[in-house]
Amino acid sequence: MSHRNAVIRYELHPQLAADSHPVAPFELCELRLMDDANYPWLVLVPRLPDARELLDLDQTQRHLLTDEIDRAARTLRDAFHPHKLNVAALGNLVPQLHVHVIARFEQDPAWPSPVWGRVAARPYSPEALVERIALLQETLVT
């Protein structure tokens, strides 16, 4: 008779898995694209079990996270030339720690408000999704 393994392992929250698509594995985080064509919108999810707040990271993890936020932001800037970048760790609805990095334009449907709760998500078509992820991956490596 086996007993359950009590070790807690990192697993992507089902809501984040449903709302976003993998782009690249970073050292600390999964880099994912939100399935909302209204905005170029990346999410970074640290692969740490049970992390809810930025406060749950130690200093080394925190510095690495901020370097990865910087890399995600540079990717959006280089690929889309936005008017503004928005960076946020909220987590009021999905408790797993995740950081939004969003390219904003004065013509986008929520501008100048934050994007959350403004207009319904507009999922990518399969073709647009493949193209968008390819563009992000190409921009990442340059």
Next chain:
Amino acid sequence: MSHRNAVIRYELHPQLAADSHPVAPFELCELRLMDDANYPWLVLVPRLPDARELLDLDQTQRHLLTDEIDRAARTLRDAFHPHKLNVAALGNLVPQLHVHVIARFEQDPAWPSPVWGRVAARPYSPEALVERIALLQETLVT
């Protein structure tokens, strides 16, 4: 006849000056309290001229900023025991780089939405403001 000094110096944006009150000087940032009693709401403003995006910081500044965000977040946690912390650099309306650190409660007037644009700010009374800033300053030093 003197000519104008062309060196650009850091100056707090007038909108941030109007909306918030000084709490403490950190190494990189000014720590300020938003004048909205709906939420315990801190803002960190890096004393860097012309910074608009997190991308405008070099790695040393970025790591220092994240350490100061951590300190502000611990202060809110220890003083108010919130349900969740929200951390965000948006800047769609006020271009000067500033980072919000907000203590959220399931009973607050915007929960679970982000705070921006939900309900009108509720300014502190002079007495409540003095008390709140004193509590934050005491919590910072412990």
